[in-house]
Amino acid sequence: MRISPAEDFDDLSEQAFQLAERLLARRRQPVVVLPTGNTPAGFYAACVRRGSASRIGKASFVQLDEYLGIAADDRRSLSRWLDRVFLGPLGIERDRLIAFNSSAESPDREAARVERCVRETGIDLAILGLGPNGHLGFNEPGSAFDSVTRCVSLTPESILSNAVYWGGTSEVPARAFTLGLGTLATARATILLVCGAHKARILRRVIEEKPSPALPATCLRGLPNCTLIADRAALAEVPSSLLTA
Numbered sequence: 001m002r003i004s005p006a007e008d009f010d011d012l013s014e015q016a017f018q019l020a021e022r023l024l025a026r027r028r029q030p031v032v033v034l035p036t037g038n039t040p041a042g043f044y045a046a047c048v049r050r051g052s053a054s055r056i057g058k059a060s061f062v063q064l065d066e067y068l069g070i071a072a073d074d075r076r077s078l079s080r081w082l083d084r085v086f087l088g089p090l091g092i093e094r095d096r097l098i099a100f101n102s103s104a105e106s107p108d109r110e111a112a113r114v115e116r117c118v119r120e121t122g123i124d125l126a127i128l129g130l131g132p133n134g135h136l137g138f139n140e141p142g143s144a145f146d147s148v149t150r151c152v153s154l155t156p157e158s159i160l161s162n163a164v165y166w167g168g169t170s171e172v173p174a175r176a177f178t179l180g181l182g183t184l185a186t187a188r189a190t191i192l193l194v195c196g197a198h199k200a201r202i203l204r205r206v207i208e209e210k211p212s213p214a215l216p217a218t219c220l221r222g223l224p225n226c227t228l229i230a231d232r233a234a235l236a237e238v239p240s241s242l243l244t245a
């Protein structure tokens with residue numbers, strides 16, 4: 001995993017945009033995995049500023065994760081979040097997004113459908129954020145590195161961190177869909193975005209600890225084409241000898 005330090009949130013967002021554009025050059029119909037959360041907000045804003053002429057503006061997309069058991073038009077829908085910050089402002093039609101049906105009658109079948117779609121299209125670029133417990137998407141601690149797309153129960157820590165989006169822990173659905181760690185590992189390239197002092201401790205662990213399902217994001221360390229873009233605050237506890245640029 002290459003580490004690319006950023007000054008702050010704006011620098012991280014711009015670096016992410018530039019790197020995504022470079023990685024998607026030469027790909028005819030690129031497929032990009034999209035996260036939600038606060039970290040990628042500036043990246044999406046950078047994409048929107050560049051408009052639909054950018055490479056990422058011409059790609060197709062896969063939703064990284066989604067709550068389970070809410071209506072499609074629920075305010076907490078993560079695909080609606082993607083609509084608001086990225087797809088809508090860029091005029092990208094919904095048929096260019098492989099999304100989870102959050103109210104699917106058979107969640108297991110729905111997860112298997114998305115896994116099949118992703119295996120068919122392949123992933124050119126996965127853009128990821130880091131959960132406070134080291135999760136990627138909703139691959140919570142204990143997720144196998146070869147796990148596939150599936151339904152999961154959220155840990156109390158994830159419910160707490162997601163509460164800030166919706167106004168309290170009671171508003172956070174208990175279950176969710178997530179692309180698996182094994183599914184994400186098939187991506188040709190991966191960008192992990194980490195921002196803020198509250199992520200410093202977990203980021204240091206992700207970089208230093210022996211890769212293990214106990215800390216899901218450590219699976220990225222074995223990937224050949226993965227770049228971590230993190231701001232100064234998030235890198236504060238990482239020894240400077242490990243910072244390459």
Ligand code: GLP
Binds near residue numbers: 037
């Ligand atoms: C959430 C999501 C992840 C997201 C992560 C970080 O729980 N499941 O997909 O990347 O946690 O969120 P944030 O960027 O708001 O810190």
